[in-house]
Amino acid sequence: NAGAVTIDMLDPLSRKSFPPCMQQLHQSLRQNHHLRYGGRLQYGLFLKGIGLLLEDALRFWGAELSQSVGIDKFQKAYAYNIRYNYGKEGKRANFTPYSCAKIILSNHPANGDYHGCVFRHTDPALLRQKFQGQGMAAENVAKIVNYVTEGHYQLACMKHFEITQGVKECSFGLQHPNQYFEESQKILN
Numbered sequence: 001n002a003g004a005v006t007i008d009m010l011d012p013l014s015r016k017s018f019p020p021c022m023q024q025l026h027q028s029l030r031q032n033h034h035l036r037y038g039g040r041l042q043y044g045l046f047l048k049g050i051g052l053l054l055e056d057a058l059r060f061w062g063a064e065l066s067q068s069v070g071i072d073k074f075q076k077a078y079a080y081n082i083r084y085n086y087g088k089e090g091k092r093a094n095f096t097p098y099s100c101a102k103i104i105l106s107n108h109p110a111n112g113d114y115h116g117c118v119f120r121h122t123d124p125a126l127l128r129q130k131f132q133g134q135g136m137a138a139e140n141v142a143k144i145v146n147y148v149t150e151g152h153y154q155l156a157c158m159k160h161f162e163i164t165q166g167v168k169e170c171s172f173g174l175q176h177p178n179q180y181f182e183e184s185q186k187i188l189n
């Protein structure tokens with residue numbers, strides 16, 4: 001679906017179809033006009049995976065990041081990394097978006113980071129607050145938090161998918177944030 005997604009679609013798509021990890025990155029980028037390296041990498045590759053083309057990625061990140069670091073610094077220090085992620089610089093490798101396993105197991109987020117897996121890297125009490133704050137029924141919040149405390153982060157995320165997308169039971173095993181997005185789009189379209 002390369003090229004299917006444009007910048008103006010990102011806000012509504014993030015609310016409807018992004019997995020929680022990417023919702024979190026999108027929201028904090030929109031709010032703070034900044035993400036640290038780990039977040040830019042995780043979110044940038046996800047956006048590439050859903051079909052945001054390089055030109056749009058440069059415009060999207062440029063519009064956000066230049067509000068915090070200025071357009072000069074964006075051009076000098078950040079635009080290269082975006083082109084690099086799309087295989088247009090350096091080794092010209094074709095980088096693929098990160099899987100859940102990679103996000104869960106590597107590059108643990110520090111204070112002030114927004115990357116990582118929401119289920120693995122959020123304190124369960126905060127997670128409860130977060131989903132309750134989004135209006136999720138207490139019994140559903142409890143199901144999710146239960147999986148989390150048992151260390152079943154992807155099952156927690158599948159439960160989140162079932163609840164928020166209104167399906168009885170996931171017909172897939174969740175391995176990848178881009179899979180979450182694609183499965184949601186299948187339901188909505």
Ligand code: SF4
Pocket residue numbers: 019020021022099100103104116117118119120153154157175176177180
């Ligand atoms: Fe993202 Fe995967 Fe964690 Fe869900 S389980 S929040 S898709 S990393």
